Amino acid sequence: MNAFTLRDKLRYQPDKMAKVDLVASPRLMTGLNCFEPGQAQKVHAHAGADKLYIVVEGSGEFSVGPEKRRLAAGDLLHVPEQVEHGVVNTGASRLAVLIVIAPNLHKP
Amino acid sequence: MNAFTLRDKLRYQPDKMAKVDLVASPRLMTGLNCFEPGQAQKVHAHAGADKLYIVVEGSGEFSVGPEKRRLAAGDLLHVPEQVEHGVVNTGASRLAVLIVIAPNLHKP
Numbered sequence: 001m002n003a004f005t006l007r008d009k010l011r012y013q014p015d016k017m018a019k020v021d022l023v024a025s026p027r028l029m030t031g032l033n034c035f036e037p038g039q040a041q042k043v044h045a046h047a048g049a050d051k052l053y054i055v056v057e058g059s060g061e062f063s064v065g066p067e068k069r070r071l072a073a074g075d076l077l078h079v080p081e082q083v084e085h086g087v088v089n090t091g092a093s094r095l096a097v098l099i100v101i102a103p104n105l106h107k108p
Numbered sequence: 109m110n111a112f113t114l115r116d117k118l119r120y121q122p123d124k125m126a127k128v129d130l131v132a133s134p135r136l137m138t139g140l141n142c143f144e145p146g147q148a149q150k151v152h153a154h155a156g157a158d159k160l161y162i163v164v165e166g167s168g169e170f171s172v173g174p175e176k177r178r179l180a181a182g183d184l185l186h187v188p189e190q191v192e193h194g195v196v197n198t199g200a201s202r203l204a205v206l207i208v209i210a211p212n213l214h215k216p
Contacts, residue, residue: 001175002186006162023186027158028136028210030184050135052208054114054162056182067109074164076138076206078110078131098184100160102136102210 006056010096012036028102035060035089035096043086049101051079053087058095061088114164118204120144136210143168143197143204151194157209159187161195166203169196 004022009032011018017039020032033041035058043063053062059072064085071077079085089095112130117140119126125147128140141149143166151171161170167180171194172187178198179185187193197203 001170001172001177002188003170003177003179004184006182006184022184023160025158025186025188027189028160028208030160030186050133052131052136052138054206062109062111064109069109069111071111074114076112076114076130078133078138080110080133081135098162100136100208100210102208 006032006098010034010057012094017041024104026104026107028100029104029106030098030100032056033087033097033099034094035087036094037089037092040088041086043084045082045084046101046105048081049103049105050081051085052100053077053079054098056096056098058089058093059091060095061090114140114206118142118165120202125149132212134212134215136208137212137214138206138208140164141195141205141207142202143195144202145197145200148196149194151192153190153192154209154213156189157211157213158189159193160208161185161187162206164204164206166197166201167199168203169198
């Protein structure tokens, strides 16, 4: 059974956001993005794939198009394909986010 | 911005598992399945779509093919397309699970 305890998979690194891959199929990929305070994921967009962010621990500032909002553990955000989005850990604590991208643009 | 605080969206009903829709696009759908103690989601499979379960509160017994495992809040489970799966809330507390299905079989 392909199951994970998310808190056991969190990994942080001092120089930049850490990415942890969990599952990849042709239909979706999921993993963790882990941000030390001050770390960011630059604004970008995915052509042909939607994204979900689910905040696992901490909080941060999420941008979708022209909007910005602070989201915290237990919040979910949907980003449609083609829409620019990014994350900044503006807080004093670590931020971990589960991401889901569908379909998987790097089909295994 | 299409964001939700998951704990604010939980909804339970006495007769059967409650479903709460959150997001639907052609590429994915996501929502909550909420189980009172003893409630279940019968074993079923999705042709052409993968599923993720992310446990939001409580714990329950998850089956994937012939395997069964108890998963609790903070755990993630991947079910590939065509594989039979189901959930039973065997515990004494409420169980809430975020589900993601990709692609969306009922394309909006």
